[in-house]
Amino acid sequence: MLAMPPMTPPAPRTPGASPAPARAHTRAHTGMVGDDAMAAATGEPRAHWFALLDGQGATGWSHRDIAAWLVVAQGVDAWWAQGITVGYEQERGMRAPGQRADGLFESSASRTVALPVGDAYRLLADDAARERWLDVPVEVTGRTAERSVRWTMPDGSRVVVRVQAVRDDATRVAVQHRRLADAAAVSAAKASWADRLARLGALAAVR
Numbered sequence: 001m002l003a004m005p006p007m008t009p010p011a012p013r014t015p016g017a018s019p020a021p022a023r024a025h026t027r028a029h030t031g032m033v034g035d036d037a038m039a040a041a042t043g044e045p046r047a048h049w050f051a052l053l054d055g056q057g058a059t060g061w062s063h064r065d066i067a068a069w070l071v072v073a074q075g076v077d078a079w080w081a082q083g084i085t086v087g088y089e090q091e092r093g094m095r096a097p098g099q100r101a102d103g104l105f106e107s108s109a110s111r112t113v114a115l116p117v118g119d120a121y122r123l124l125a126d127d128a129a130r131e132r133w134l135d136v137p138v139e140v141t142g143r144t145a146e147r148s149v150r151w152t153m154p155d156g157s158r159v160v161v162r163v164q165a166v167r168d169d170a171t172r173v174a175v176q177h178r179r180l181a182d183a184a185a186v187s188a189a190k191a192s193w194a195d196r197l198a199r200l201g202a203l204a205a206v207r
Contacts, residue, residue: 105180109193113204120171
């Protein structure tokens with residue numbers, strides 16, 4: 001573990017809005033959280049945090065050490081520290097877009113389909129129904145009724161699909177495809193899931 005500089009960290013800043021729960025921080029911060037939101041939550045925009053990290057030589061640090069320094073030495077909320085860290089690693093070429101701290105990659109996609117949440121869930125969870133729109137066989141590794149399903153893909157990568165009611169007759173289907181090998185696999189997954197969700201949407205439209 002990197003030795004922290006001898007300093008007394010300031011008291012944590014009070015975010016301008018309640019921080020989001022500590023989940024999916026990579027997706028939430030990269031490309032979705034703007035500088036205004038970052039500054040409101042942490043007191044400074046990304047450029048400030050990146051300059052501080054450059055001054056500390058953080059391009060030679062691990063993801064864990066960067067995030068820890070932001071929390072301990074700068075009083076940044078842990079969730080926001082993760083987002084700053086991911087953005088810094090991408091900006092400085094330490095991490096490719098979609099790449100996780102463990103070196104593997106992930107991709108995401110979503111679509112709103114014209115079905116109640118229960119019906120949308122059945123198209124994911126029921127084997128026969130799933131074969132009507134999904135073009136590869138999967139191993140189902142977990143289910144939470146009318147909320148999510150987990151699959152292992154033929155190449156060993158993992159998929160979590162979550163459903164959330166938008167209206168009584170509309171459901172958002174969100175896919176997170178994990179443990180992809182490289183950036184090329186991310187691009188291929190994005191294209192594949194766009195096609196698959198389009199087929200799911202078309203299937204829903206004729207029910």
